Amino acid sequence: MTKDLMENKGLDDSCLGDSGLLRELSYIDGRWVRADSGAVFAVLNPADGGMLGHVPDMGATEAQKAVEAAKAALPDWRALTAKQRSGLLKAWYGLVLDHADSLARLLTAEQGKPLAEAKGEILYGASFIEWFAEEAKRVYGETIPSHKADARVIVTREPVGVVAAITPWNFPHGMITRKVAPALAAGCTVVLKPAEDTPLSALALAVLAEKAGIPPGVLNIVTGSKAMAAEIGTVLTTHPEVRKVSFTGSTATGRLLMSQAADSVKKISLELGGNAPFIVFDSADLDLAVAGAMACKFRNAGQTCVCANRIYVQDGVYEDFAARLAEQVRALQVGPGTQDGVQIGPLINAAALEKVRDHVADAQQKGAQTVCGGAPHEAGPLFFAPTLMTEMDETMRLCREETFGPVAGLFRFKTEAEVIKAANDTSYGLASYLYSRDLGQAFRVSEALEYGMVGVNAPVLSAESIPFGGIKQSGIGREGGRQGIEEFTNLKYTLMGGLAG
Ligand code: ADP
Numbered sequence: 001m002t003k004d005l006m007e008n009k010g011l012d013d014s015c016l017g018d019s020g021l022l023r024e025l026s027y028i029d030g031r032w033v034r035a036d037s038g039a040v041f042a043v044l045n046p047a048d049g050g051m052l053g054h055v056p057d058m059g060a061t062e063a064q065k066a067v068e069a070a071k072a073a074l075p076d077w078r079a080l081t082a083k084q085r086s087g088l089l090k091a092w093y094g095l096v097l098d099h100a101d102s103l104a105r106l107l108t109a110e111q112g113k114p115l116a117e118a119k120g121e122i123l124y125g126a127s128f129i130e131w132f133a134e135e136a137k138r139v140y141g142e143t144i145p146s147h148k149a150d151a152r153v154i155v156t157r158e159p160v161g162v163v164a165a166i167t168p169w170n171f172p173h174g175m176i177t178r179k180v181a182p183a184l185a186a187g188c189t190v191v192l193k194p195a196e197d198t199p200l201s202a203l204a205l206a207v208l209a210e211k212a213g214i215p216p217g218v219l220n221i222v223t224g225s226k227a228m229a230a231e232i233g234t235v236l237t238t239h240p241e242v243r244k245v246s247f248t249g250s251t252a253t254g255r256l257l258m259s260q261a262a263d264s265v266k267k268i269s270l271e272l273g274g275n276a277p278f279i280v281f282d283s284a285d286l287d288l289a290v291a292g293a294m295a296c297k298f299r300n301a302g303q304t305c306v307c308a309n310r311i312y313v314q315d316g317v318y319e320d321f322a323a324r325l326a327e328q329v330r331a332l333q334v335g336p337g338t339q340d341g342v343q344i345g346p347l348i349n350a351a352a353l354e355k356v357r358d359h360v361a362d363a364q365q366k367g368a369q370t371v372c373g374g375a376p377h378e379a380g381p382l383f384f385a386p387t388l389m390t391e392m393d394e395t396m397r398l399c400r401e402e403t404f405g406p407v408a409g410l411f412r413f414k415t416e417a418e419v420i421k422a423a424n425d426t427s428y429g430l431a432s433y434l435y436s437r438d439l440g441q442a443f444r445v446s447e448a449l450e451y452g453m454v455g456v457n458a459p460v461l462s463a464e465s466i467p468f469g470g471i472k473q474s475g476i477g478r479e480g481g482r483q484g485i486e487e488f489t490n491l492k493y494t495l496m497g498g499l500a501g
Contacts, residue, residue: 030216073217269477274430356405
């Protein structure tokens with residue numbers, strides 16, 4: 001690819017050449033490889049439909065090879081000291097930081113989010129590599145007072161073995177590092193299948209992992225089109241050598257992968273859909289609540305599993321809140337993520353746009369008022385205008401399903417008990433938010449919310465140091481924090497007997 005062409009695509013020259021970050025090959029057993037069939041699929045820029053490149057369209061055979069490579073690499077990798085693995089992860093972390101700007105450009109090119117958000121995601125993703133490089137050295141066991149006089153009880157944590165990771169397109173960098181970094185830190189090896197819409201960020205991470213000296217077979221990447229996802233997924237969830245499946249994506253796919261993994265009783269972590277309630281009480285600091293709703297709802301054009309889906313506003317502040325929010329929603333800048341000042345990029349693909357359009361039309365039909373937006377945006381075929389709707393109710397699809405778009409829907413409520421019931425009336429249980437200056441209310445409501453995470457007067461929850469995850473049909477397991485590495489370990493209990501002299 002020439003430099004001109006690269007610039008046209010919004011990329012920079014760090015993507016060029018054999019050592020560049022833009023790779024159109026998959027990475028198995030330390031080698032950059034094509035699909036056995038030679039098939040490829042195109043990666044498109046959602047902002048303008050431009051073609052960014054072609055990556056291998058792999059299937060079951062390549063997935064099997066990747067698992068075998070990961071298995072072969074496991075004994076040496078787990079035999080390293082934690083400090084040695086930590087050192088390699090730190091080298092990887094350093095390289096990600098060194099290339100943060102280029103990685104961000106690549107991410108925006110294939111995913112669409114504004115460049116400033118993409119840079120934020122690269123640093124966020126890198127923070128997991130740093131964190132788990134540190135945590136590698138703290139995988140503590142314990143000794144337990146023995147139940148036998150001539151014995152001692154030792155409990156240790158061991159790496160689970162080969163890990164399969166399947167990741168989504170909405171955070172093409174961060175969702176990978178928060179699985180791969182703890183897995184590698186714990187002494188596991190990994191086969192990663194990135195989302196078909198955003199494989200380039202995954203491959204760029206592998207370029208840097210290789211440069212950092214992470215040995216062949218420790219991290220393998222199998223790319224595949226949407227049509228091949230099930231075939232690759234079947235190998236990754238049923239292969240007897242895969243001991244753990246870590247998935248982030250839709251609840252429907254998570255449910256399927258969980259059932260496939262059941263046959264061989266694999267350990268599993270799932271980060272699935274959300275339907276986050278965002279509750280604004282009469283007692284809230286409204287400036288804070290409006291700013292919070294904007295950050296929580298419109299980041300990544302509303303394509304995050306923790307973003308506010310149902311905004312419940314108490315009767316006393318409803319009109320005021322709606323008016324202030326409308327002013328800010330109208331002011332959002334829509335356009336390609338590479339353009340200065342843009343806050344809302346394109347949606348990922350045509351299916352995503354269709355879903356958002358359907359949710360809006362359904363709400364309008366059932367009586368919602370459209371304050372602003374409500375239709376696709378002229379910036380291009382995948383852009384949707386930032387939308388605010390009021391007078392939403394529980395019969396609307398937006399109330400039941402994740403919208404995953406730049407649409408804020410306001411629901412009116414009167415009492416605390418009523419809003420707790422409404423907020424919990426969903427099969428999801430990932431993130432939830434409440435705004436209140438009444439301390440008693442903040443405690444009462446946060447304890448009553450059936451969610452894995454609650455933000456009280458705080459719209460952005462995630463960080464490398466916290467256990468991120470959901471309950472109910474939003475998932476199993478936690479990512480990040482001290483807990484995040486435990487997900488990739490098994491406990492071993494050893495009884496040291498016969499110690500009497
Ligand atoms: P979305 O609908 O947001 O794209 P998905 O759950 O379909 O969410 O996708 C998340 C990840 O799961 C992607 O990497 C996708 O390729 C993968 N995926 C989808 N279907 C399957 C499947 N049957 N087996 C394995 N992976 C799958």
